[in-house]
Amino acid sequence: MPNKKYSAGDHITSKCTKCKDITNHTIVAMVGDTVARVVCNTCNGTHNYRNASPKKTAVRNKTAASKSVKVNKIEAAWEDQISSADAANATPYNIKMVANCGDVIQHPTFGLGCVVNTIKPNKMEVSFRSGIKLLRCSVA
The missing domain is CATH 2.30.30 (SH3 type barrels.)
Incomplete structure (x- = not known):
């Protein structure tokens, strides 16, 4: 006022x-x-009565350092999984493929990944370099 x-x-x-x-x-x-x-x-x-002037909200900036630390942790976990798996025999990703934990797949967008978890009836969690993605599949 x-x-x-x-x-x-x-x-x-x-x-x-x-x-x-x-x-x-x-x-x-x-x-x-x-x-x-x-x-x-x-x-x-x-x-x-509620004041018509807008409240100022604090803008929280994420630093590049905190983002890079998180990305480095994700990539390190992915490299550990891929190094223990047989990356040379990666199966090309297909929605109708049968997936089991530990399988290595080659996705056209995300690249090389390792199946971390299967969720019945038709989903799997796959760890890629960019993070874990939920994909469709057939579960054995």
């Missing part, structure tokens, strides 16, 4: 709880010099 003195019956902008928007309101109750309750001129809803 700027420096203007308000009184009951004056018009003011407020955030309406029914309209979910900032609309014009009529003041119906005051507590001292502060506006207490208002009536929305759009929907006729009565509610407590």
